[in-house]
Amino acid sequence: MSEPLQLYSYWRSSAAYRVRIGLNLKGLAYDIVPVHLLHDGGQQHSAEYRGINPQQLVPVLGHGHRRLSQSLAILEYLDEMWPTPALLPSTARERQRVRALALLVACDIHPLNNLRVLQYFEQEWNVPQPERDEWVRHWIVEGLSAAEAMVADHPSTGTYCEGNTPGMADCCLVPQLYNARRFGVDMARFPALQRIEAACLELPEFDAARPERQPDAPEKAR
Amino acid sequence: MSEPLQLYSYWRSSAAYRVRIGLNLKGLAYDIVPVHLLHDGGQQHSAEYRGINPQQLVPVLGHGHRRLSQSLAILEYLDEMWPTPALLPSTARERQRVRALALLVACDIHPLNNLRVLQYFEQEWNVPQPERDEWVRHWIVEGLSAAEAMVADHPSTGTYCEGNTPGMADCCLVPQLYNARRFGVDMARFPALQRIEAACLELPEFDAARPERQPDAPEKAR
Incomplete structure (x- = not known):
């Protein structure tokens, strides 16, 4: 250890x-x-x-x-x-919900918009940049709309995705919202997710993990 | 329960x-x-x-x-x-490996080749069928090549992906190999994965889960 x-x-x-x-x-x-x-x-x-x-x-x-x-x-x-x-809550049912939210991002949004996919479109299919960006936004909006529905007004949702302790779903959500902004997604459709993101980013553990705080971030991004 | x-x-x-x-x-x-x-x-x-x-x-x-x-x-x-x-092995290190293999399939192969993605290519970009099929095969080969490297000759690999008990990684691998065949991927590159698949499909639990055994499978697929 x-x-x-x-x-x-x-x-x-x-x-x-x-x-x-x-x-x-x-x-x-x-x-x-x-x-x-x-x-x-x-x-x-x-x-x-x-x-x-x-x-x-x-x-x-x-x-x-x-x-x-x-x-x-x-x-x-x-x-x-x-x-x-703990990054996961204490009951099997709550853990299932947290993992499902994490996987929604990790399976059904992020891999579709990964660098290697965008390189494939550019290099193999000559898809122009605006259409590539539209593709990225499409899957972010699809996925985050479902996440918003799963989080807004759900009795388990608290300050964070599940209750009042940040956990695995929040670890996935915050980076995905960063990506969404990078690609110009209209964030007004996701009020519950944005509220959770803001609560997370107030914590030093999330703040220190931000892209622009990393040692390999270029000068202009900091 | x-x-x-x-x-x-x-x-x-x-x-x-x-x-x-x-x-x-x-x-x-x-x-x-x-x-x-x-x-x-x-x-x-x-x-x-x-x-x-x-x-x-x-x-x-x-x-x-x-x-x-x-x-x-x-x-x-x-x-x-x-x-x-159990679907997961007994140590944290082994569980990490099994989950990584499962996620390799569930994040980095399958969502790229899902129906909704292929419908997007057809409806939004008019990508012809042969190029869509080539896309599918590309990500299957990328992902399964990495899985083959992670499984072949690894000391934890047994009859199944991890040891001699079928588990979560096998639950993901077998359906992905079914998809690979459906799209005409050359399977000869994946000898270790094919050996595990064959062992799995000898078990009634895997056999009964096959697509062609399902009540909603069309007559001609059975």
């Missing part, structure tokens, strides 16, 4: 952002290993990184000699290894 | 297929509520179904008055409510 932690991260990756929040909420110290997704033809495609993660994606968490992939599986691992404060 | 279970399912949905396997492995009885993704403009878009799942996707598990979405969150719920036989 005292083995050092390293996070292979890219400042603007929303999957890496999730894990940074989780590590911060657990109060764990970690070193950032920057993997630049655009430089050198994408450093995630290097032979060295492929040995760390055959999927050639960030994040990866290094814990001792282990190299752990998939942001949600990493958050579950953190919660099992360092149970307090 | 004795409340009845209903699975809102579509015979060929690979996310519903995952949950059918999980329910069968747990030995739980459940009723299938068919949701036809193509009939009536997509029954998942009806007002009634939107009330059940704002995401308008299958599967949903009904358990008493609860309606649970997201296949992996449902599998976790099954594992917590009915712990034996």
Whole structure:
């Protein structure tokens, strides 16, 4: 448990952002290993990184000699290894709801809008930038509209997605709202999600995980 | 715990297929509520179904008055409510690996190739069928190549993805290989995955979950 932690991260990756929040909420110290997704033809495609993660994606968490992939599986691992404060609530039913919200973002929004997908459209199909941006916005609006319906007026919703403790769903929601703004999505449709986001970003654990606070963020983004 | 279970399912949905396997492995009885993704403009878009799942996707598990979405969150719920036989192994490190394999399929392959995405390409961008099929195969090959690397020769791999007990990763892998064949992917590149698939499909719990065994499968598919 005292083995050092390293996070292979890219400042603007929303999957890496999730894990940074989780590590911060657990109060764990970690070193950032920057993997630049655009430089050198994408450093995630290097032979060295492929040995760390055959999927050639960030994040990866290094814990001792282990190299752990998939942001949600990493958050579950953190919660099992360092149970307090918990990222998941105490009943199976509540945990199901939190995981479903997290997966809504992690399966049904983010992978559709990932860098590699947008590169495919540009390189294979010559899809112009405005149509690529429209695609991104389409899936964000689809997903966040469902999330808004699942959160607004739900009896389990509190200051955060589930009750009054920030957890796994919040770790996914906040990075996705950052992405939504980046692509110019009209945020007025998501009042409950925005209220939760604001509460999260008041916490130092979320604030320190923001893209613009990262050591590999370019000067102009800070 | 004795409340009845209903699975809102579509015979060929690979996310519903995952949950059918999980329910069968747990030995739980459940009723299938068919949701036809193509009939009536997509029954998942009806007002009634939107009330059940704002995401308008299958599967949903009904358990008493609860309606649970997201296949992996449902599998976790099954594992917590009915712990034996377990879908997840006993150590945090092994669980991380199993969840990462499951998420590799559930986040980084399947959502890219889902019906709604292919409908978007056809209806919004007029992408011809051969290019849509090529897109599907591209992400399957990307994802399964990484899964093959994570499974082949790994010390934790046994008869199944993790050891000699079928679990959550197998619940995701088998439906994804079904999809891969459907789209004509060259399977020879995935010997370890195919070996695990064959072992799984020898089990009655997997066999009964196959698309062609479902009550809503068309006659010609059986």
